[in-house]
Amino acid sequence: MSQAILKHFLFKGGVHPDDGKSLSASCPISEPPIFETYSVIFQQHIGAPPKPVVKKGDEVKKGQVLAEAGGFVSAPVHSPTSGVVSDITEVIGPMGLASKAVIIKADGKDEPDYPFEPIKNWHEISGSELKERVGAAGIVGAGGAAFPAYVKLSPPPEKKIDTLVLNGAECEPFLTADHRLMLEYAEGILEGAAILAHILGLKTVLIGIENNKPDAINKMAELAEKYDGIEVVGLRVRYPQGAEKQLIYALTGRKVPTGGLPMDVGCVVQNVGTAFAVKEAVVDGKPLFERITTVTGTPVVNPGNWRLRIGTPISKVLELAGGVKLQPGKVILGGPMMGFAQKTLNVPIMKNASGILLLAPEEVSQYTSDPCIRCGRCVDACPMNLLPSTISSAAENEAFELAEDYNVMDCIECGCCAFVCPAHRPLVQHFKRCKAEIIAKRRKK
Amino acid sequence: MSEELNSDNKNIEVSNIRLPETDKLVVSTSPHIHGGGSIQKIMLIVIISLLPACFAGVYYFGISALLVLLYCTVGCVVIESLWCHFQKKPQTWKDGSAVVTGLLLGMNLSAGVPWWVCLLGSGLAIVLGKQLFGGLGYNPFNPALVARVGLLIGLPKIMTTWVIPKNFEYMRSAGGFFNAEQLKHLDKLSNGTVGFMTNIDSLTCATPLGIAGTASGQNPFAGIQSHEALTNYFWGNVGGCLGETSAVALILGGVILLAFRLIKWHIPVAYIGTVAILTGIISHFYPSLTPGPMFHVLAGGLLLGAIFMATDMVTSPMTVKGALIFGVCCGVVTTAIRIWGSYPEGVSFSILFMNAFVPLIDRFTIGKPFGFVKKEKAVSK
Secondary structure, three states: OOOOEOOOOOOOOOEOOOOOHHHOOOOOEEOOOOOOEEEEEOOOOOOOOOEEOOOOOOEEOEOOEEEEOOOOOOOOEEOOOOEEEEEEEEEEOOOOOEEEEEEEEEOOOOOEOOOOOOOOOHHHOOHHHHHHHHHHOOOEOOOOOOOEHHHHOOOOOOOOOOEEEEEOOOOOOOOOHHHHHHHHOHHHHHHHHHHHHHHHOOOEEEEEEEOOOHHHHHHHHHHHOOOOOEEEEEEOOOEOOOOHHHHHHHHHOOOOOOOOOHHHHOEEEEEHHHHHHHHHHHHOOOOOOEEEEEEEOOOEOOOEEEEEEOOOEHHHHHHHOOOEOOOOOEEEEOOOOOOEEOOOOOOEOOOOOOEEEEEOHHHOOOOOOOOOOOOOHHHHHOOOOOOHHHHHHHHHOOOHHHHHHOOHHHOOOOOHHHHHOOOOOOHHHHHHHHHHHHHHHHHHO | OOHHHHOOOOOOEEOOEEOOOHHHOOOOOOOOOOOOOOHHHHHHHHHHHHHHHHHHHHHHHOHHHHHHHHHHHHHHHHHHHHHHHHOOOOOOHHHOHHHHHHHHHHHOOOOOOOHHHHHHHHHHHHHHOOHHHOOOOOOOOOHHHHHHHHHHHHOHHHHOOEEOOOEOHHHHHHOOOOOHHHHHHHOOOOOOEOOOOOOOOOOEEOOHHHHHHHOOOOOOOOOOOOHHHHHHHHHOOOOOOOOOOOHHHHHHHHHHHHHOOOOOOHHHHHHHHHHHHHHHHHHHHOOOOOOOHHHHHHOOOHHHHHHHHOOOOOOOOOOHHHHHHHHHHHHHHHHHHHHHOOOOOOHHHHHHHHHOOHHHHHHHOOOOOOOOOOOOOOOOO
């Protein structure tokens, strides 16, 4: 087992943008200093908001719980450093919305007080106990959606899970955080994978990595030989190779049914970053309060990869990277295909912040959109086999039911269609609107 | 909230570190990068792919062919510009689609048509074919074909008067191409070729399809589908619309379109294949009804229609399955009109006819989304 193989299933569609990864791929992960303040948003995940357990004026230590999980689909939040809670207020989050956050004034001592002990002998511990630890450590998907890992590890009993898929594809252009993590912490990722497999009670772990990271594939495959059942697979370089459904298909040939979840085809998918966080939570007894983030883009003076505490404002992160050499056209949290454009630099780093990407004004896709000329490029590019052009026309006419007929709810918002559209139509924006309208309507019923 | 977080980041200078000015940042939905394609680029490549056939037309029909192309192209661009001006809409001629329409219209006319026919056709194409429906992207029918068919119905005499090609000697021996009066005119040309600058108003001939539509008697198609005749059709040395005659130039254009992925092979192959197979079967069993498949593919406007007109993005289906259905149906209608219709040629009519079905075809050929399962619940492996 555990050897890089080249054979895998090829999904339909997709695009191949310039990956821009060379800007930061060779930069080792750096440790930033402790900053003065951190603003930790409570809602770091999809699901129920957590319940704050600190108040203004409280002293907190690094790793101390700031808020407890507010339900089954929820996750606690931990303090990124030691200091004083200077305020609990609203700050602008990555989506541009005001979110409740704890403002922590750091004391610079960075004293830890973790809420649990390391578990070195995890092999001998029951899966459910380890799963509780994953939940208590506040681990959420590191790849983007920030879904609580605890929930993914708790499939209903009628779903037979036989495969753990680890996502090391990092198909978004420019991002290299997972790449560096796999190079520098391969051992930890693999141990995390083994812990996850132990929790799920399964033998097969497939780690998918795009072939543009041969060094990461080699390193991971070499170390994976020590583990039974963990296999590293080199994947075709094609965006969106790291999209959950496309990744499962590439590695197993199974198609997640429309409207379904990976567990419907016996899979659980976790990001390599999530696996590493699981290892830290279990073996080191450390809750999730920091992550690896790429800071990159042509305007950045020193692009690189940093281990950032959650709550770090992106202005401070950009200072770490030496600032900018030219005024960027866009500041994006995440990658260029699915990330979120920012209007303020006060936005804090969250548990799913895979990158901060700055684009030069000329790199920013900014056009007036023309009418659809029905060239069909979006149809060819759509990895979900939808008709983006038709759906967008329906959206323009506010015919949301028609859009639903055309399966807009299956759209994964990967952006391939808009990337190739010669008329520069804001297709993804149309689909997001359709989905929001349809979901709102379903709720009313 | 701390002072620092409250403050605006505009123009922050921390020990000479420059940070982005936030008021200059663009905020929009993902994706934030674009592949670089544009309508203009697409139209430019289409124009380039049309040029070989245009050159062939000018080579075989002389300066008058060049003038027809020029009148049509300039006519379309000017009329589009005027339309936008008077409608107070943004100017759209720069997207290049009017140039494509103009070139295609010119290629669908005889080299001998007067300038006012070109302008009339341009007006039909741009106004009736495109702008009345809302402009590029909204037109259900191919604008150039709307103009061609409009002219054909309104001015049948002018639209079916065909200029003789450069080397017409083989046509004399084939028989059927010229009537007695036309032969009299030809005799004035001593060396058997037409000069580039010759005034060709009176030098006219029939088209192979025209002859096929009227020929009768024993072995009626021997002359028009002889090896020599087919070879001339292949190079483009035959009467007809100035842009449709040269098979080799049209195929070259098709290769350009395929190479740049502006068309898929499905429509041309399904279209041409259907015509070839149907005429092959029919001519095999009824050899006196119609000539063979090679004749039908090379003579007339099939290649121009199948490669450049039926594949028009706006007016053809988007899915692969739809493209195949569209191509096959175009082929069936073309064959039927050519053999049994009252017009000798049916390419324009059949494409326009099928254009009307495109929304229907699109609707019934929607692909199933990735992971689609019928109502029953998915079974985990």
